[in-house]
Amino acid sequence: MQWAGEVPIGFHARHAAVRRIYRYYILNRSARSALKRRRTAWIHRPLDAEAMNGAAQVLIGEHDFSAFRSIECQSKTPVRRVQRIHVQRFGDTVWLEIEANAYLHHMVRNIVGTLLDVQGETDPAGAMARILAGGDRRAAGITAPATGLYLWRVEYPAVYGIPAPSGGFW
Secondary structure (H helix, E strand, O other): OOOOOOOOOOOOOOOOOOEEEEEEEEEOOOOOOOOOOOOOEEOOOOOOHHHHHHHHHHHOEEEEOHHHOOOOOOOOOOEEEEEEEEEEEEOOEEEEEEEEOOOOOOHHHHHHHHHHHHOOOOOHHHHHHHHHHHOOHHHOOOOOOOOOEEEEEEEOOHHHOOOOOOOOOO
8 A cells, every 4th residue: 555645743753653563584494595585584494483473472462671672772661562473484484473562672683583592492482481571681582684574564543644554465
């Protein structure tokens, strides 16, 4: 959908948003893709998307996300509210979709890096819960590459008259 229109003076595209949805794509196969190498992350070892999804559910709700916060983050508070998070496999692509009110610097990439680690644990959800509760960035996984991260959708209050984007995978 394409849309253009006037908004009130004082409107701020970032601060007025009430919900943001990010997607992160991982090509999960033994060989890199020449065509997707700049558009998706690549992990050659097998990933368990179901285990990653189970661990990700721990993040739903309002939490202190310090464990997933970059050292460069300038936010006054590490508290964010994740409304939805889902990890799914489509063929050789694993993708994560996360919906939250706001994000910390590198938060999505740090969550992905942590999911890559905990998916191999005996209790992925328990491992993720311990990392979240501990609030220590050093206990979480690496920062996943920027390649593969997309700001998918931003939603605003109805007062601005900005239509919500329609769904669709691509």
